[in-house]
Amino acid sequence: MYMFLMPLAIILGCTVLYLFNQQRNLHRPPCISGWIPWIGAVFRFGKAPLEFIEQARIKYGPVFTIFVLGNRITFVTEEEGFDVFFKSKELNFEHAVEDPIYRTVSIPKNIFLTFHGLLYGLMKNKMKISHLYQFSEKLVEGLHEELESLGTDGSKDLYNLVRNWSKSRRWLLNLFEKSIPDLERDRTSDDLTVLQLITNTLKRGTREDKAPNYAVLMLWAALSNAVPVAYWTVIYILYNPSVYKNIMEGISSVFGEAGKNKIEISENDLKKLPLIKWCVLETIRLVAPGIIARKVIEPVKILNYTVPSGDLLMMSPFWIHRNPKYFPEPELFKPERWEKANLEKNAFLDWFVAFGGGKYPCPGRWFALLEIEIYVALVFYKYQFNLLDPFPKQNFNRLVGIQKPSIPCRVEYKCRK
Template identity: 65%
Template sequence: MTLMQALLDIIETETSEQSPNYGLLLLWASLSNAVPIAFWTIGFVLSQPSIHKAIMESISSVFGTAGKDKIKVSEDDLKKLPLIKWCILETIRLRAPGAITRKVLKPVKILNFTVPSGDLLMLSPFWLHRNPKYFPEPELFKPERWKEANLEKYAFLDGFVAFGSGKYQCPGRWLAMLEIEMCIILLFYYYDCRLLDPLPKQRSLHLLGVQQPEGQCQIEYTRRT
């Protein structure tokens, strides 16, 4: 049983005192992270015509060109659409939370400082993801950099810590990724989309949850036939 399954079992148990807590946690994770990342991913893709075209062509190669038929997306289908997952991960890299917090279990030495056990340590994925040592041209949206990640073995690129690290990573990370992948596939299969407004900048650094847009962004969409 995975940690995610265990959390869902707790939520579904009416007698569990922790059910409201975990239910609120899942609600917050979806609204503060998954939904904004879907917005940013769609915006980044539409703002770069070559990437948008490549995604549309890959979707057509798997599901056909018409957008009027109902489709079922299988695991094998997702494996044929790696560019979509790369776009999502690149979006997460650029719009990661400002900080994540972890409790220090054992004293750890960082340069000349020793952080004692019991203290809380804050790490900034937002700034680490802009370190050119790990991500050359860090401010550019470059999904192709994720070719180097071993995603089939659930390994991200070095320096990528949006979900935490080690055994304490976000338990819902792959569920969230799957939901966003499905959203993008279905949107671009059924609709032709284009930006009507420039993609907004992000607001001032947002510590908790994904970075939020500075303003609205309208798109035009028409049903594909």
């Protein structure tokens, strides 16, 4: 009798515990967990993460959770979730990125958490719109040097052609280093020792095989994406002949027909070429990052669900920008849609979230846009292009940063006469 009652008690106990957990989780988002404890859905998610996110949204609705490698990752895909993501005080950006920061540039977590706000404020001030004029000359000078190295004609994979431009931006790190003395007045000697440690660590992380734009503790995330954005912008322009024609006519009207002179390009010049900025922003919309993240510090309510503390809360700019509710005909390259944005007041289209938002939007976004616009204007002023390959597909397995091409795209280029 005893041997019969013990297994029955265990079964009943497990059933009660299961029902209790089910009741407790009734108001949590639906969870995709897989069959293997701790591992969860990592294999399905890792195989094609961007596709997995969209399929989960279609199946489970605007809020859902994925359990992978012991972590709960909750996605929001509609306005109600976006408002919480950017405005809730129960969410934290630093805690969401402290692990990736440590793995990428070996900055200890305690140092990152201590100095993130300080460095963010520093870079936000250095890169604000009213300061951009001081960078134009340096940007144009470096670009002229890189383009000269290409010669008068040739053929090349376009991504490699554009990537040459990134090798001349060491001066950005120097700008950061020169800003350190400005902080000395208000810091203790111990604080300055730690700040110098950050600087030295950043120097060690600027090898050519690393993303050099981690030079300010990943606060210039947009800058590390400048090369792929410039690449995709040129690609989209070349594969849309009417846009290419209008770009070339605009450049000729501002800078003249020939492409031999070492022209200067100012912000005022770029204002006369609004189509270039529209093309850059439309490109960013189409190749936006797969995810941006926050850490849930205290439970938050989204729609009818409660997202528990400890979850990573994520949204996907890549898919938000492909929602026809926010961007009609989302798969089409339509730079003219940006005519509706109030760019004179530095306002993007609603639900354009490639640069993040809330308390910590990307501090380098205005500088990144400026240097990409200058690159596009200068490369089309100097060269004519002939496409040799079909339009390259994006690598949809990329979750962090701008999408990269899955196949090469070669072009012939020739100096304009």
